[in-house]
Amino acid sequence: MIDVHDGPRLDALRSRLRLDPHRLKRLRVQLLKNHRGIERALDELPSELRAEFAAQVRFHHLELVQHRDSEIDGATKLVFRTDDDLRIETVILRARTGRTALCVSSQVGCGVGCDFCATGRLGARRNLTRGEVLDQVVQANTRLASEGRAVRNLVFMGMGEPLHNEAVLHEALESLTQTHCFDLAPAHICVSTVGIPAAMVRLAQRFPRVRLALSLHSARQDVRSRLIPLARHHDLDELRSAVAEVTRVQGQPIMLEHLLLDGLNDGAEDLEALVAWIGDLPVHINLIPYNPIPDAPLLKSTPKPRREAFANELKSRGFRVTLRYSLGADVTAACGQLVRDENRREARR
Numbered sequence: 001m002i003d004v005h006d007g008p009r010l011d012a013l014r015s016r017l018r019l020d021p022h023r024l025k026r027l028r029v030q031l032l033k034n035h036r037g038i039e040r041a042l043d044e045l046p047s048e049l050r051a052e053f054a055a056q057v058r059f060h061h062l063e064l065v066q067h068r069d070s071e072i073d074g075a076t077k078l079v080f081r082t083d084d085d086l087r088i089e090t091v092i093l094r095a096r097t098g099r100t101a102l103c104v105s106s107q108v109g110c111g112v113g114c115d116f117c118a119t120g121r122l123g124a125r126r127n128l129t130r131g132e133v134l135d136q137v138v139q140a141n142t143r144l145a146s147e148g149r150a151v152r153n154l155v156f157m158g159m160g161e162p163l164h165n166e167a168v169l170h171e172a173l174e175s176l177t178q179t180h181c182f183d184l185a186p187a188h189i190c191v192s193t194v195g196i197p198a199a200m201v202r203l204a205q206r207f208p209r210v211r212l213a214l215s216l217h218s219a220r221q222d223v224r225s226r227l228i229p230l231a232r233h234h235d236l237d238e239l240r241s242a243v244a245e246v247t248r249v250q251g252q253p254i255m256l257e258h259l260l261l262d263g264l265n266d267g268a269e270d271l272e273a274l275v276a277w278i279g280d281l282p283v284h285i286n287l288i289p290y291n292p293i294p295d296a297p298l299l300k301s302t303p304k305p306r307r308e309a310f311a312n313e314l315k316s317r318g319f320r321v322t323l324r325y326s327l328g329a330d331v332t333a334a335c336g337q338l339v340r341d342e343n344r345r346e347a348r349r
């Protein structure tokens with residue numbers, strides 16, 4: 001079948017069916033921009049062609065099998081099933097500002113193996129396809145349409161390391177930002193990575209307005225390597241050079257994510273190392289509380305007063321700092337908590 005996101009093949013089908021190109025354009029607008037669902041989208045076609053068109057085009061690549069709504073902060077976790085019976089999770093974030101964001105997954109599981117992340121404990125099962133990545137956006141928007149909402153900000157911070165699925169990530173970003181597809185503003189899209197230097201630079205060169213977030217978590221090599229095993233392959237000097245090039249190409253600050261863990265990366269030595277590593281790089285520092293996971297019972301979040309003190313000290317040094325709060329923790333939809341037991345069982349088999 002033809003992927004609804006595959007423009008060239010879809011256009012070839014339109015030609016075979018002798019379908020007015022404006023009809024096909026309106027169908028895609030209804031599905032990708034107006035979020036009206038498949039039936040309303042097909043209404044844009046002549047009645048005699050709808051069945052034949054629908055029989056040859058695949059609109060959805062994922063099956064929604066569960067959703068869980070937070071009772072405290074407006075987050076919603078969507079659980080999707082893939083064709084090979086694996087599960088991925090996507091999170092709708094309704095921020096206090098009124099904006100709606102979507103946290104998208106790029107892999108089933110993750111091969112990075114960060115100590116604090118439930119997804120990493122699963123390992124990398126496989127990369128998602130372009131259709132699976134984009135279908136998370138389509139189905140979330142269809143759901144949000146009944147609330148009078150739509151995804152405004154998109155963050156690749158779900159399951160998986162996006163730059164380990166680089167080709168698909170680039171294809172998805174093309175569709176997300178093209179005016180005849182999703183037409184999202186590149187500045188409203190953020191790709192979060194633990195730090196693959198060459199891939200970070202390639203992303204910045206191809207999509208200079210898409211935001212990049214680096215999960216640094218420590219500017220001390222030994223601590224960072226403990227928290228992020230992949231850091232053993234890319235030291236802090238190499239990573240800093242990549243950040244410098246990314247900010248040069250994009251002409252905007254990169255976001256540094258720093259998860260504060262009690263007694264591990266939240267002391268005076270850690271702060272001084274962070275300040276020294278940043279130097280004159282244009283950055284925006286996001287300080288994040290740790291969200292507990294069963295696989296890491298010894299990790300504890302830095303208490304709020306000390307998180308605030310860490311933030312205030314960085315601000316006093318002239319840095320832009322945001323002290324983040326978690327959304328969706330009560331439905332295990334917060335950062336680092338995404339994992340499915342079904343995938344664990346499949347991995348064992």
